[in-house]
Amino acid sequence: MPQIMQMGEHAVIGLDGLEALLAGLKRRDYRLIGPTLRDQAIVYDDIGGTADLPQGFGDEQDGGRYRLVRRGDARLFGYAVGPQSWKHYLHPPMLSLWRAERHGQSFDIIESEEILPRFAFLGVRACELNAIALQDRVFLGDEYVDLHYRRRRDGAFIVAVNCSHAGGTCFCVSMKTGPKVAAGFDLALTEVLVGDAHSFVVEIGSAEGAELLAELPARKASAEDLAAAAAIVAGTAANMGRDMETEGLQDLLARNLDHKLWDDVAQRCLTCANCTMVCPTCFCTSVEDASDLAAETAERKRRWDSCFTMDFSHLPGGSVRNSAKSRYRQWMTHKLSTWFDQFGTSGCVGCGRCITWCPVGIDITEEVRAIRDDAPK
Template sequence: MPDTHGARVIGVDGLQGLIEALAGRGYRVIGPRLRDGAIVYDDVAAVDDLPAGWTDEQDGGHYRVRRRDDAALFGYAVGPHSWKRYLHPPDLTLWRASHGPDGLRFEDAAASVERLAFIGVRACELHAIRIQDRVLLGGAHADPNYRQRREGIFVVAVNCGTAGGTCFCASMGTGPAVTEGFDLALTEIMDGGGHRFVVETGTPDGDAVLGTLPHHDADDADVTAAHAVVERTAGAMGRSMPDTDVPALLMRNLEHPRWDDVAERCLTCGNCTMVCPTCFCTTVEDTTDLAGDTAVRTRHWDSCFTMDFSYLHGGSVRQSGRSRYRQWMTHKLSTWVAQFGTSGCVGCGRCITWCPVGIDITEEVRAIQASDAGEEAP
């Protein structure tokens, strides 16, 4: 449940003021927008840019936006974008080298970054950011480009009021209520009391910004309504991860026949890794101009579903679709725990929704669990 002790309330005008206040502080404000038949993250300059009155319909291999019967601004689950695309971008120029009259000159092309403010960050996405923090900032070799983008972001989180058909954050312990990692957290309420947002502060910066907005203290009715939003969402999850020791289950079933079954359906397209908010694999590409005067090194997202990703001298280590899917799923749910101390899955459901053939990671775990226990697979 959200911690609404000491919460305050703003209206839609207060949300507009929040966007303006963040822009006035030099942030590039990013939030949800309706574009190309999906709710995506992009630049936001006003409340009118938000997807008012729109929601999403999600199932395995299925995504549609449709109209709601109200004007909710955050009445959807999650779309194909995650905040990863701003903190760990899909394409990043690392350096550029040029040859001129004064000799060879190197330029760190990734040195300058914008200050970012995210509006509409869900609980599962906050957990995903924290996981990427551990992967890309933890240990002796932190990613300096990620650090530059991560430092100083302003996070306006939203407690989920709508569960998607592929959401399973409740069973992963990652939502739907936001608990930490935010500057401000909103719970959108639409009832007889009007369209308003119960606001929690998570940092002094968040409190300072909220203090500049028109607001009032939350009363008991506001607090009760905010808790009801989260409770309703938690009870409406479209999926759930089986309640078992998933890492151990997968490790003792590496040769399970279910891997062959999923390989017959999997297209090894890599969609699941592209939409996943925690996948972090990359490759680098070096290019030169035709004159040979300039060379550029660029980093791109990569996927363990590609043949080249595991290529060593003589060929790919994981040549079959079976081995590549098994690598992805066992890393995400099992060996990630050994590496980083947490699961690599936050239950957002994107990998299910955006899989062209609707492969469901929770269903695959459940099938292996059933046969492991001597039961008939679902």
């Protein structure tokens, strides 16, 4: 392109342009993470180029059900979100904090010194961008900053993708978090596939994104290109798999902590914590120490934990939440109600993962609807 475009402007690239985009990120020494096929699912992992993307694959999702399917076209991003979220890289499941080495009667504390690459994330959806923004608020937005999260978050390059396909458990429209990306990206792609014509409408979201786009074989987007991209997003918004009425939800849940629904859901909930593990915004952790058999070294690690585990709320007198009812209620009311008190917003982005990956198919949208329908007016 003859000159660098500005933020908010749009261009169009082809498959060769997307390959050049990934190559440009690698030249800049980014660790490239994107969607790829593994273990009969679409997951986020290291990729080398477009050949690693799940071209022609999609997914079918419902309560407690995920199935990889062949599409009838060559889309690269024709799927909804999978079991992983980007917190796997920004807030990893297991993290070494420090280790101690004994030397006779003394010991040394050795802080963990991670050599971290700069991440480039490809295929970040609108709901996931909102989830990253929520975790930014949790880990970076107050006086106490999580340095481990900040090291991973700083310098991350985000290539977002507007959704062309709504999963069976998606409800981002209800949560006002998608399917179109709004902020927090360097470049945003909308995949347009018409017959054999395969292209991407690219929106610029940062100066670095504009600089990288200027290196690619691209042309400025026309009104027809923008209309085609907008139609794709509008079609996705009109075909959400789920919906949730959020008006007054914070107060509704706060008024119904003793609702009979909690007993009903407790009979089905396995308290397995799957919903919190796949959730892109859950952030709870525990710290554990371990030493070797010779007591020469010890290590402290931080790992993901969940409000569904008995130990999570354990105090000297026992667990605060010793029933499935109390633990499910804590998770759901925190996510949709008391999160507002802590952070000024909902803790749910409508990605639907908690529904898809619940072994018994408990559906948070149905639980909200049941309370709303039965609650005293």
